[in-house]
Amino acid sequence: MTIAEIGRALRERKISVVELTRETMRRIAGASGLNAFITVTEEAALARAEELDRELARGADRGPLHGIPIAHKDAFYTRGVRTTAGTKILESFIPSEDADLVARFGDAGTVMTGKTNLHEMCYGITSNNPHYGAVHNPWDVDRIPGGSSGGSGAVLAADLVPLATGTDTGGSIRIPAAYCGVVGLKPTFGHWSCRGVVPLAFTLDHMGVMTRTVRDAAIAFGQPRPSGRGFGIKDLRAGVPENFFFDRLDPEVAASVRRAVQTAAALGARVTEIRLPDPNALNTVARLIQLAEAATVWRRYQDRRQDFGPDVFALLQQGLVIPATDYLDAQRVRTLLARDFLKVWESVDCLLAPVTAITAPRIGEMTVKIDGSEEDVRLASTRLTRPFNVLGWPALALPCGLSNGGLPIGLQIVAPPHREKILFQLGSALEDALGFDSTI
Amino acid sequence: MTDWQAVAAALQAPIPPGDRASVIAPLEKLERDFRPLKENIPLDTPLWAGPIESGPVSPE
Numbered sequence: 001m002t003i004a005e006i007g008r009a010l011r012e013r014k015i016s017v018v019e020l021t022r023e024t025m026r027r028i029a030g031a032s033g034l035n036a037f038i039t040v041t042e043e044a045a046l047a048r049a050e051e052l053d054r055e056l057a058r059g060a061d062r063g064p065l066h067g068i069p070i071a072h073k074d075a076f077y078t079r080g081v082r083t084t085a086g087t088k089i090l091e092s093f094i095p096s097e098d099a100d101l102v103a104r105f106g107d108a109g110t111v112m113t114g115k116t117n118l119h120e121m122c123y124g125i126t127s128n129n130p131h132y133g134a135v136h137n138p139w140d141v142d143r144i145p146g147g148s149s150g151g152s153g154a155v156l157a158a159d160l161v162p163l164a165t166g167t168d169t170g171g172s173i174r175i176p177a178a179y180c181g182v183v184g185l186k187p188t189f190g191h192w193s194c195r196g197v198v199p200l201a202f203t204l205d206h207m208g209v210m211t212r213t214v215r216d217a218a219i220a221f222g223q224p225r226p227s228g229r230g231f232g233i234k235d236l237r238a239g240v241p242e243n244f245f246f247d248r249l250d251p252e253v254a255a256s257v258r259r260a261v262q263t264a265a266a267l268g269a270r271v272t273e274i275r276l277p278d279p280n281a282l283n284t285v286a287r288l289i290q291l292a293e294a295a296t297v298w299r300r301y302q303d304r305r306q307d308f309g310p311d312v313f314a315l316l317q318q319g320l321v322i323p324a325t326d327y328l329d330a331q332r333v334r335t336l337l338a339r340d341f342l343k344v345w346e347s348v349d350c351l352l353a354p355v356t357a358i359t360a361p362r363i364g365e366m367t368v369k370i371d372g373s374e375e376d377v378r379l380a381s382t383r384l385t386r387p388f389n390v391l392g393w394p395a396l397a398l399p400c401g402l403s404n405g406g407l408p409i410g411l412q413i414v415a416p417p418h419r420e421k422i423l424f425q426l427g428s429a430l431e432d433a434l435g436f437d438s439t440i
Numbered sequence: 441m442t443d444w445q446a447v448a449a450a451l452q453a454p455i456p457p458g459d460r461a462s463v464i465a466p467l468e469k470l471e472r473d474f475r476p477l478k479e480n481i482p483l484d485t486p487l488w489a490g491p492i493e494s495g496p497v498s499p500e
Contacts, residue, residue, distance in 0.1 A: 281477055285477065287470055288474055291470075314462040314463055320448070320453045321448045321451060323447075329481060333477045333481060334488035335485055335486055335487065335492075338491070342492055417493050
């Protein structure tokens, strides 16, 4: 069920928050094979649900998130509840306060159901966690859900909760959204505070949410609730990159995204092709910045090699030797690139592109073949998302179709800074028109 | 090309022989990709400080 549907049922007294929470917990227990949660907080959730029912009974309605079950990525601090960030190093860490975003959603009336599994330290895209086990994709349990917010993607795809938090440093919300057939919102850099979130890369980390529908993402973001079909997109100028974003794609991904672009045009958007400055340069800068910043966060534990997965440890070793001058130059090149890319918004209001070059790979698969050429799974998953972490632009991932093998394909809408409303406008219109069936 | 093993040793973060392929090769590729980008940075270019919403401060 969506946030909107649950909200109606609660207010019409068709269900209580306690009944909803009990049912949610029953479903979570039944889906334990997905390994999507590291911690489930059933007792606290039921106590919270009782409190929220009492509030509703006396007419104290906190708004559209009142009583809504939520799952938090296990990188968000939760007061009194273990927060591991998927690393053995934090296996016993119990924060004394909530992350800002956890507190915000708590104040809005959500019921925390647990903490979701993720790629170790948010530093990867498989969510095949060496310490807490692999997360399985509900569409095909032999496949990864993407990552690093893989558990959040899986709990939404399995329809266990309607709302989950995530973090996105190079695509960690949008990639699992694409691989799991759900919606992922990475707002403008800094829109939601990263206070109380285990960091990966200070200047690339974005806090966001994942939902089953675009409308639910808009509700979680705090946008006015849309009415009718879409928000209206007539004459919205939608740019389709003619370089980089459609290079080396799985043909089924390309076809599905192209169909979504045609649908946007049919709905009244003015679709034009646009040449972008140099997305590949953004990825180079991102790699360097992320390596250095992540190594800064975790260097104090470098002598505990046995407590890291080999992929993460190799990245930390790389980051430790990057010269400070190269790191600073990368941040200066980033300024120059950001100025170049700003020109994009003179001719279009948003960009449409695939989220990933491929559909969800199998668990343990390190490389994939795209049109006959072999490519690293991490690169094929991140090269289309990472540029927008460097620019800090808001981006929304939503499902736009299924492959012949029955795996979801993701479309990415990107807007200028602080213009998230455009994402919801076009995203909800496309959601209605494409009619993606998220039933597994 | 930078001798990354020497840099690592100097920083007291030695790279074990078994890790060379997973650590050195990616650094060499990154260095090749980044070098042309950093070569001509104007002197007064500041560090990135958040998403830019207006045009360049001054024409370069």
